[in-house]
Amino acid sequence: MPYNRAASKVLPLLVAALSAPAAHAGGIMLWQIGTPTLGTASAGWAAMPEDASTAFTNPAGTVWRDETQVRAAAQALYGDLEFSEGGLSNVPGNDGGNPLEWLPGAGAFAAGKITDNIGWGFAMAGNFGLGLDYHDDWQGRRFVQNVDLLGMSLIPSLSWRANDCLSIGVGLNAMAGYFSFQSAPRAGLVDDDAFLRLKDLDMGYGGNLGIIYRPKSGTTFGLSYTSKVDFEFKDHLKLRNFTPPLNAIAENLDGTRTELDIRAPQTVTASLQQALTDTTTLYVNLNWQDWSEYAGVTLSLDNPMQTSLRVDRGYRDTAGFAVGIRHEFQQGMLNGWRLSTGLSAESSMANTSEITADTITNENVTVGFGAGKELCPGVNLDVGYNYMYLGDIDIDQQGRPPFSPRLQGTYEDSAIHFVGGSVQFSF
Numbered sequence: 001m002p003y004n005r006a007a008s009k010v011l012p013l014l015v016a017a018l019s020a021p022a023a024h025a026g027g028i029m030l031w032q033i034g035t036p037t038l039g040t041a042s043a044g045w046a047a048m049p050e051d052a053s054t055a056f057t058n059p060a061g062t063v064w065r066d067e068t069q070v071r072a073a074a075q076a077l078y079g080d081l082e083f084s085e086g087g088l089s090n091v092p093g094n095d096g097g098n099p100l101e102w103l104p105g106a107g108a109f110a111a112g113k114i115t116d117n118i119g120w121g122f123a124m125a126g127n128f129g130l131g132l133d134y135h136d137d138w139q140g141r142r143f144v145q146n147v148d149l150l151g152m153s154l155i156p157s158l159s160w161r162a163n164d165c166l167s168i169g170v171g172l173n174a175m176a177g178y179f180s181f182q183s184a185p186r187a188g189l190v191d192d193d194a195f196l197r198l199k200d201l202d203m204g205y206g207g208n209l210g211i212i213y214r215p216k217s218g219t220t221f222g223l224s225y226t227s228k229v230d231f232e233f234k235d236h237l238k239l240r241n242f243t244p245p246l247n248a249i250a251e252n253l254d255g256t257r258t259e260l261d262i263r264a265p266q267t268v269t270a271s272l273q274q275a276l277t278d279t280t281t282l283y284v285n286l287n288w289q290d291w292s293e294y295a296g297v298t299l300s301l302d303n304p305m306q307t308s309l310r311v312d313r314g315y316r317d318t319a320g321f322a323v324g325i326r327h328e329f330q331q332g333m334l335n336g337w338r339l340s341t342g343l344s345a346e347s348s349m350a351n352t353s354e355i356t357a358d359t360i361t362n363e364n365v366t367v368g369f370g371a372g373k374e375l376c377p378g379v380n381l382d383v384g385y386n387y388m389y390l391g392d393i394d395i396d397q398q399g400r401p402p403f404s405p406r407l408q409g410t411y412e413d414s415a416i417h418f419v420g421g422s423v424q425f426s427f
Contacts, residue, residue, distance in 0.1 A: 028149070028361070029267065029289055030127040031344070033107050034073030034420030038384025039370015040324025041342030044283030047222030047271035049167075049212050052424055053109040055121030058224040058271075059157035059169030060210035061111070063119030067378075067426040068112035073125070075105045075420030081132075081360055086409035088396070089139045096138030099146075099360075100130065100416070107422075119159040121171065126152040128175070128229075128264050132358060141184040141193065142405035143397055144358040148180045151229070151264060155208060165215055171208035173226065175264065176201065179233040181358075186403045188243035194250070195240035198258060204229035206264070218275030228293065229264040237301075257302035265290040279330060283342065285322035291315045291349035314354050320346035324368065340370040340384075355395045357407055362390040362414065383421040390414040 031042035035053040048054055049061030052069040079100025107125030114120055128151030136145055157171030180199035187194040206227040213221040237258040242250035272284040298310040324342025329335055348363040355361070370384035392410050399405040 028129050028359075029265070030130075031366075032075060032077070032386055032418040032420065033125045033127055034075035034105065034384075035071065035107070035109070035422050036340070036370060036372060036382045036384065038075075038386055038418065038420050039340030039342065039368055039372070039382070040283045040326065041322050041344040041366045041368030041386060043271070043285045043322035043324030043342045043344065044273050045222075045271050045285050045287075045322075046210065046224040046269045047212070047220045047273040047283070049220065049222070052111045052121075053107070053123070053125075053422075055109045055111050055157055055171075056107070056123035056125050056153070056155060057269075058210035058212065058222045059121055059155070059171040059208055060159050060167045060212040060224075061222070062121035062157060062169060063113060063117065063159040063161045063167050064212065064214075065111060065113065065119075069110065069424055069426050071109045071422050071424040073107040073109070073420060073422035075107075075418060077103050077105070077419075078417045080413070080415045080417075081411050083138075083140070083357075083395075084410050084412050085139060086396075088406060088408035090404075090406045091139050091142055093137045093139040093141060094135055096134035096140060099132035099134045101133075103131070117161045119161070119167075119169070121155070121157040121159065121169070123153070123155040123157075123171075126150060128153075129177075131180075132360070134357075136184070137193075140357040140397070140407040142186060142399060142403075143183060143356060143407060145182045145184055146180070147182070147358045148178060149262070150178045152176045157208065159210075165213060167212045169208075169210040169212075171210075173206040173208050173229060175204045175206065175229045177204055177229075177231040177233070177262075177264075179231070179260065179262065186246075186405065187241055188246045190243055192241070192243065194242045194246070195238065197238040198233070198235045198260065200233040200235045200260075202231045202233050204231045204264065220273040222269075222271040222273070224269045224271075226267045228266045228290070231262045231264070233260045233262065234258065253301070259298075259300040259302070261298040261300075263294055265294045279328045281326045283322075283324040283326070285320070285344070287320045287322075287346075289318045289320075289349075292317050294349075313359075314351070315349040318347045318349050320344060322366075326370075336373055338370075338372040338382075340368070340372075342368040344368070352394050353396075355393060356397050357395065360390075360393055360411055360414070362393045364388050364390050378426040380424045380426075381421070382424075384419075386416075386418040388416040388418070390416070
């Protein structure tokens with residue numbers, strides 16, 4: 001079979017397999033980064049200028065402090081995404097186990113002032129993407145065995161306070177992206193497992209913009225924008241163990257330099273921090289994320305025909321709302337402790353017909369709890385927990401002829417747990 005004809009037959013399969021990595025509720029952008037916003041379920045994300053992590057969430061907040069602050073954060077998440085077969089799957093195997101087990105993370109944030117009206121910030125954290133790792137012989141292995149899309153951002157920023165009420169900030173988002181995908185397509189006429197793999201590291205760049213507005217004491221409005229970040233993942237495609245009639249196609253494509261273009265979406269977040277009393281504060285969030293832009297993925301093969309194909313996965317933009325409250329106790333056994341709680345809801349980027357085994361996404365509701373205390377002058381500890389409920393996620397994924405694999409069932413009572421903590425030092 002000529003090279004370009006082989007590529008034209010296999011390329012749509014590769015795009016379908018590789019263009020929807022990782023899983024998360026709503027989209028694949030995490031709100032959890034181990035900082036105090038864990039306790040409020042992300043409420044107040046862009047309106048907490050007194051916290052050093054504003055260098056990540058809203059660069060305009062870095063100028064609102066009298067001291068230099070450094071915060072170190074750590075977090076772990078655990079998913080419950082077990083698949084239950086619905087009776088129509090046509091590939092033998094097991095249920096895949098839990099593909100999202102313990103995943104650690106960490107972040108570092110710093111903020112201070114150069115002059116009275118100019119602030120600086122630096123943040124290192126990752127909140128884009130996740131990973132899935134199914135059992136090798138599960139029923140959906142024709143579509144995916146394991147997949148990772150992980151982004152880690154380095155964000156230097158500057159802020160300018162225009163007056164006693166308003167500040168503006170800008171940051172450079174240098175994001176390191178890691179992509180890895182592996183599946184076991186049918187080998188050929190004999191129903192054995194073949195091997196397909198692609199992985200790469202890439203750097204992408206974007207910008208962060210922010211505004212902080214404090215019209216009166218106790219009221220803070222925050223608005224933050226993050227631009228898109230483009231990744232071009234490149235690798236030599238690995239194809240193994242194919243049998244007739246697919247072995248000739250696989251031999252032609254094995255080792256072909258392959259490029260997969262993926263885009264982290266732009267986002268907008270509007271937040272409010274409102275003091276209700278001297279000890280109680282209300283936090284509110286509204287957010288939008290551009291997943292309809294992320295849906296377009298291009299896969300290119302460096303073959304004599306320079307074959308490429310762009311597929312739109314049909315995702316839609318997401319919107320979310322969060323509200324939280326924090327209270328500081330000034331007497332009793334909890335004297336000096338800050339306790340917080342919050343509730344958030346986020347829409348899904350995919351309809352049921354667009355759910356695939358490598359994109360387990362759904363609308364969600366998240367409940368957050370947190371606690372914080374000043375351990376000694378200049379040292380603050382915060383811990384938090386989030387329970388994110390995704391509910392039942394139905395899937396009916398079907399492959400192309402001639403073998404037409406099918407995975408049909410439900411990820412029942414799906415949820416993700418987040419546990420994190422951070423320490424902030426003031427100098």
